[in-house]
Amino acid sequence: MPTSTLSSTDPDWPIRQAAFQQLAELTRLHGALLPWDVLTQGFTFRGELLYFATKAEGIFRPRQMRGGALSIKTTVPRRGRIPRYEDLASDDGAFFYRFKGGDPGNHSNQLLARAKDLQAPLIYFYGVEPGMYRPIWPAYISRFDARTLTCEVMADESMSLEPPGTALHDATADRIRRGYITVQAKKRIHQEAFRLHVLHAYEHRCAICRLPRPELLQAAHILPDRDERGVPAVPNGLALCHLHHGAFDADLLGISPNGRIELSRELRDTRDGPTLEHALKAFDGQPIQKPVRPDQWPREAFLEERYARFLRRAA
Numbered sequence: 001m002p003t004s005t006l007s008s009t010d011p012d013w014p015i016r017q018a019a020f021q022q023l024a025e026l027t028r029l030h031g032a033l034l035p036w037d038v039l040t041q042g043f044t045f046r047g048e049l050l051y052f053a054t055k056a057e058g059i060f061r062p063r064q065m066r067g068g069a070l071s072i073k074t075t076v077p078r079r080g081r082i083p084r085y086e087d088l089a090s091d092d093g094a095f096f097y098r099f100k101g102g103d104p105g106n107h108s109n110q111l112l113a114r115a116k117d118l119q120a121p122l123i124y125f126y127g128v129e130p131g132m133y134r135p136i137w138p139a140y141i142s143r144f145d146a147r148t149l150t151c152e153v154m155a156d157e158s159m160s161l162e163p164p165g166t167a168l169h170d171a172t173a174d175r176i177r178r179g180y181i182t183v184q185a186k187k188r189i190h191q192e193a194f195r196l197h198v199l200h201a202y203e204h205r206c207a208i209c210r211l212p213r214p215e216l217l218q219a220a221h222i223l224p225d226r227d228e229r230g231v232p233a234v235p236n237g238l239a240l241c242h243l244h245h246g247a248f249d250a251d252l253l254g255i256s257p258n259g260r261i262e263l264s265r266e267l268r269d270t271r272d273g274p275t276l277e278h279a280l281k282a283f284d285g286q287p288i289q290k291p292v293r294p295d296q297w298p299r300e301a302f303l304e305e306r307y308a309r310f311l312r313r314a315a
């Protein structure tokens with residue numbers, strides 16, 4: 001049974017639609033993570049260029065709009081600081097977005113309140129590293145908390161988008177669906193951020209063979225699921241090419257706690273063509289190439305636990 005209806009109508013529906021369409025096109029062209037330079041291209045609505053967001057404002061509504069915010073944005077600080085992903089660490093089916101300043105009544109924060117009242121779909125630009133954003137849309141402000149100066153943001157699926165005034169919404173069903181979708185979105189952002197950080201740390205090269213093609217590189221977990229949530233931790237990762245990632249995961253190749261590559265006896269005893277000889281056996285006993293920064297090196301305790309598994313399975 002529908003338990004609530006839209007209290008009033010979003011006056012900006014056509015503009016939001018245009019923004020979402022362009023965003024879909026941009027992610028199709030560039031992938032799920034968008035550089036700021038791409039976002040600044042904006043979108044067109046009735047022949048006019050509008051922006052998705054501005055550098056200065058976390059909460060943004062183009063002047064052509066009259067209702068709630070079009071987008072909200074979190075940024076990752078420039079070098080030297082470790083980005084925090086507090087939201088990703090929580091099991092909640094929601095993101096928590098901090099108000100601008102300490103006054104819930106200021107102009108920016110009121111754009112959040114308005115978006116909540118209208119249940120207007122907006123875009124959450126989630127910063128995964130400096131100048132890189134993961135757009136989440138449609139997103140909804142589900143709670144506006146003047147006491148903690150935060151609002152709760154939930155992601156939904158684009159299939160749920162309906163023109164205002166046409167649909168009765170079941171608030172409970174909406175909340176359950178959005179909670180689920182939000183948790184999935186958090187997991188994806190976590191994986192994307194993990195890959196990005198690990199590949200950067202290893203300068204976009206395989207830690208074993210130094211292959212320098214990002215298209216062929218993956219971020220391998222040393223201990224699976226150890227950091228499924230929370231900070232995407234580079235010390236639990238290794239940049240590996242597809243071949244070496246596969247061999248590592250199948251325990252055909254191990255890495256000792258001090259960072260030496262070791263092949264399973266099975267592989268060592270096999271005689272075969274050039275791939276086995278040059279791409280695998282040649283690295284037996286060699287050290288892995290670690291990141292430049294010691295705080296990004298694989299953690300010894302993680303390697304040790306993983307190596308014990310390798311020894312058990314490769315025996």
Ligand SMILES: [Zn+2]
Pocket residue numbers: 206207208209210211240241242243244
């Ligand atoms: Zn490799």
